[in-house]
Amino acid sequence: MKITEIRIRKMKMMMKKPFTTSFGTFQEKDFLLLEAKDELGNSGWGESVAFHSPWYSEETLETNMHMIKDFLVPIVFENDIRHPDEVSELFSHLRKNNMAKSTVEGAIWDLYAKRNKMTLAEALGGTRNKIEVGISIGIHEDVNELIDTVAGFVEEGYKRIKVKIKPGYDVNVMRELRAKFPDVPMMADANSAYRLKDIDLLKQLDEFNLTMIEQPLASDDIIDHAKLQPELVTPICLDESIHSLEDTRKAVELGSTKIINIKIGRVGGLTEAKKIHDYCMEQSIPVWCGGMLESGIGRAHNIALTTLPNFILPGDTAGSSRYWEEDVISPEVIVEDGYITVPEAYGIGYSINQKAMDKFTVEELIFRTQQTAAGTGQ
Numbered sequence: 001m002k003i004t005e006i007r008i009r010k011m012k013m014m015m016k017k018p019f020t021t022s023f024g025t026f027q028e029k030d031f032l033l034l035e036a037k038d039e040l041g042n043s044g045w046g047e048s049v050a051f052h053s054p055w056y057s058e059e060t061l062e063t064n065m066h067m068i069k070d071f072l073v074p075i076v077f078e079n080d081i082r083h084p085d086e087v088s089e090l091f092s093h094l095r096k097n098n099m100a101k102s103t104v105e106g107a108i109w110d111l112y113a114k115r116n117k118m119t120l121a122e123a124l125g126g127t128r129n130k131i132e133v134g135i136s137i138g139i140h141e142d143v144n145e146l147i148d149t150v151a152g153f154v155e156e157g158y159k160r161i162k163v164k165i166k167p168g169y170d171v172n173v174m175r176e177l178r179a180k181f182p183d184v185p186m187m188a189d190a191n192s193a194y195r196l197k198d199i200d201l202l203k204q205l206d207e208f209n210l211t212m213i214e215q216p217l218a219s220d221d222i223i224d225h226a227k228l229q230p231e232l233v234t235p236i237c238l239d240e241s242i243h244s245l246e247d248t249r250k251a252v253e254l255g256s257t258k259i260i261n262i263k264i265g266r267v268g269g270l271t272e273a274k275k276i277h278d279y280c281m282e283q284s285i286p287v288w289c290g291g292m293l294e295s296g297i298g299r300a301h302n303i304a305l306t307t308l309p310n311f312i313l314p315g316d317t318a319g320s321s322r323y324w325e326e327d328v329i330s331p332e333v334i335v336e337d338g339y340i341t342v343p344e345a346y347g348i349g350y351s352i353n354q355k356a357m358d359k360f361t362v363e364e365l366i367f368r369t370q371q372t373a374a375g376t377g378q
C-alpha cells in the first residue's frame with residue numbers, strides 16, 4: 001500500500017457543555033484529524049486525542065503536529081506498507097509521542113480495511129456486532145445537578161456510570177449517588193488526584209460497591225498502586241500509567257491493577273492496543289475502551305476496537321450527541337439502550353460529513369509524496 005497523500009486538519013469544535021475533571025474545565029476542543037490517501041484514491045482517517053494543553057499527558061495538538069509533519073509523514077511516504085501492524089515498527093525508533101503515532105497509524109488501519117473490503121472491526125479480529133457502552137460524567141459543582149445528569153443517562157440505558165472524583169468531591173458525592181442509584185453499575189475516575197497518604201479516604205470508597213476506581217494515584221506510577229490495591233476491596237483500573245504492552249505486563253505482575261482502560265492514542269495505536277487486549281485476556285484482566293472526547297472519527301476507531309472479545313466492561317464511547325451539536329461523520333454514532341451497533345460499511349464504517357468537516361476545519365496542511373506541504377489556511 002503506497003500512501004501518496006496525507007492531509008492534516010486542525011479542527012475546532014465547541015462541546016455542548018463544559019467538561020470538568022480534577023485538572024480543570026474546558027468546552028472548546030482543538031484537535032487534529034488526519035486523512036491518508038493511497039494510489040487508488042482510497043481515504044483512511046485517524047484522530048489525534050492530544051488536547052490543546054498537556055494536562056492529560058505531555059502531548060499536545062502542537063507537539064502532535066510537529067511529530068506528524070516532521071517525522072511520521074516522511075517515514076510513511078518512504079515505505080510500502082503491506083499491513084498496518086508494520087507502522088508501529090516503522091515508528092519505534094522515535095521515543096514516546098504515542099498520540100501522534102496513533103493518529104497516523106489509525107488512518108492507515110482504516111485505509112487498509114477499505115482496500116481489503118473489510119470493516120475495521122473485522123481487520124482487527126473483532127467478534128461483536130454490537131457493543132455495550134457507559135458514560136463518563138464530569139465534575140458538577142452542585143451535587144443535585146450531578147444526580148439529575150446521572151438520572152438522565154440511566155434513563156437512556158447507559159450500562160455504566162463513571163463519575164470524576166477529587167479531594168473534597170469523593171466519598172460525600174458517591175454516598176449521595178449510591179443512595180439515589182443503589183443498583184446502577186458505577187465507577188470513579190480520580191485522574192491521579194490522590195496519593196498513598198490518602199489510603200484511609202480511598203478505603204471509604206469500598207462502601208459503595210464501585211466496579212473500579214480509575215487511576216487514583218500518580219499518572220506515572222505502578223509501585224504505589226501495587227501498595228494500594230491490596231488495601232482496597234474495589235478493583236483499581238489504570239489509565240494514564242499504561243502506555244504500552246510492557247507497562248501493562250509490569251503493572252499486572254506487580255499487582256498494581258485488576259482492570260485496564262485501553263485508549264488507542266495513549267498506547268500508540270491499534271496494533272499496541274490489540275497486544276494489550278490479548279495479553280490481558282491471557283491474564284484474565286478485563287479491559288474496556290476509554291474515551292478522549294473524540295469526534296466521530298476517533299469514536300469509530302473506539303467502536304471497532306471494542307468488538308474484540310476481552311472488552312467485557314462497558315467503555316466510555318458515548319453517542320456523538322453526548323458532546324457535539326453536529327459531528328464530522330455520517331451517520332452519527334447513536335447509542336440505543338446502552339448499545340452501539342457496529343457499522344457494516346468498510347473501514348471505520350462511517351462516511352465523512354463534508355459540510356461539518358469543512359465548517360470545523362481551521363487549517364489544512366496537504367503533503368504529497370513528490371511535494372512539500374501546501375497549506376490552505378481557512
Ligand SMILES: O=C(O)CCC(=O)C1=CC=C[C@@H](O)[C@@H]1C(=O)O
Pocket residue numbers: 021056136137189191239290291292293294316317318
Ligand atoms: O470521552 C469521554 O466521553 C470520556 C472522557 C473522559 O472521561 C476522560 C478523558 C480524558 C481525561 C479524563 O478526564 C477522562 C479519563 O481519564 O478517562
Ligand SMILES: [Mg+2]
Pocket residue numbers: 189191214215239240261290
Ligand atoms: Mg481516566
